[in-house]
Amino acid sequence: MDPTLERIYGMTGAQIEAARRHLMVGGATPGPTLVKGKGVRVQDIDGNSYIDCTSQGWALYLGYTNDEIRQVICEHAQNLTHVHQGFNSLPQLYLVSCLAQLAPDGLDRVSFTVGGGPAVEAAMKIALRNRPGAKEFIALWDSYHGTTFGSAGASWIATRAAGSFTGQQHFLPMLHSVQRAPNPYCYRCPFGQELASCDLMCAEMLRITIERGVNGPTAGVILEPIQASGGQIIFPKRYLDRVREICDEYEVPLIFDEVQTFCRIGQWFAAEYFAVTPDIIAMGKGLGAGLPIAAIIIRDKLEGFSLKAEELHTFANNSLSQVAAIKQIEIIERDGVLENTRQVGAYLADGLRKLQEEFPEMGDIRAVGLHIGVEYVRDPGTKEPAVEECLQIRREGLQLGAIFGLGGVRKNVLKVKPPLIVTWGEADEILDILRQAMHKVLR
Secondary structure (H helix, E strand, O other): OOHHHHHHHOOOHHHHHHHHOOOOOOOOOOOOOEEEEEEOEEEEOOOOEEEEOOHHHHOOOOOEOOHHHHHHHHHHHOOOOEOOOOOOOHHHHHHHHHHHHHOOOOEEEEEEEOOHHHHHHHHHHHHHHOOOOOOOEEEEOOOOOOOOHHHHHOOHHHOOOOOOOOHHHHHHHHOOOEEEEOOOOHHHOOOOOOHHHOOOHHHHHHHHHHHHOOOOOOOEEEEOOEEOOOOOEEOOHHHHHHHHHHHHHHOOOEEEEOOOOOOOOOOOOHHHHHOOOOOEEEEOHHHHOOOOOEEEEEEOOOOOOOOOOOOOOOOOOEHHHHHHHHHHHHHHHHOOHHHHHHHHHHHHHHHHHHHHHHOOOEEEEEEEOOEEEEEEEOOOOOOOEOHHHHHHHHHHHHHHOEEOEEEOOOOOEEEEOOOOOOOHHHHHHHHHHHHHHHHHHHO
16 A cells, blocks of 8 residues: 555544644535445445445435546557646547537537536536526526535525525625525425416526526526425426426527436436427536536527636646546446436335335425435424434444435425435335334324
8 A cells, every 4th residue: 555545544543633623614414434335335434334325415316436447548648638628638628529429419518617506607608698688687586506606696695585594694795686486396395386286386486587687687587307405396397397488488599407317316317307408408416427527508499608708717627527427428328327216216215105104204206216215204294393302313223334415595495305326225225224213203
């Protein structure tokens, strides 16, 4: 082992605690110190093993330390590592070709960046570039698009949606002007409508906001086809169809934030799954198989970036991330990973619905592929959010050997989003651990 790695891996408990005092983290849910992972499982510094149902921020589609990903990175690193975006590289050109082929018809120009928030912000730049005189965007209630100044302004974390302002209150002078329209949160419809008789009032409110609630032309509409951090909220196709119609009517660019939906729902893009094509797609997280990379893909009819420093990042042409992304796409296609995502995702969803019969506190189960969330309530009738109970179920799950995520504006949604290679047997383990955790907390 390299001496540097020996020193790192050999840190004592005292050294770890001393180092921790210097670390500043601005978000996320604290977890154990991780040291080694393989597939869907990871070990912490104390030797405890977990099935990771967060895929480390939903980024490890092929799990921890995939042998082929590791090998391709090592081989490529013998030739290149860092390349500035002012220079082309073969991985860059190969990956843009791959993404252009995978994307919906008509979206075929790609710009790379370093993370999901910056990708959303890049999409906002493209929208502004194509809407002269526009200033204000429209986002949806419960949306989360990142923590950069532009993306945070479009996210619920800049509002009182959770009952109080979050840390973004400190940065309000720099947040971009964004209006908000209701999201199609059918489990908690703000208009009191039933799904069977819904007249899409939320979409009508979006239309009215474009017409009456924005100064000047609307720069763009930003939405996640499935709101992830907002609570795994799956948008009805008829809502997305109507939004596309509204954006066409008012000539407003429609931006899909697919940072969390790319591949995870069992198809390459949510745009493909819902058969609704936006003008811009933002993507990130799992794109690089655990290495940092994000991108936007735009329609032919849109004017793209120029070379006048409109979108300039030192690490936007990360060749290591690009070869990892290319290899991951090849593995996903070769090994039927999207089919596994659909099948095991459906199996997990069925298992959760069976648990719901025993635990009615599982108020709503929302699942497409392995994009799964369980909203906990204290009473199925009143739908009072079970915030502390959900947090405690996550804690108990950790003790039992599974890492679950938390989501929803109220933090009462448990996220079950393991790597896309999860097996049927591992799905059974996840369900068993969750049942034990719920029994401890709810019974």
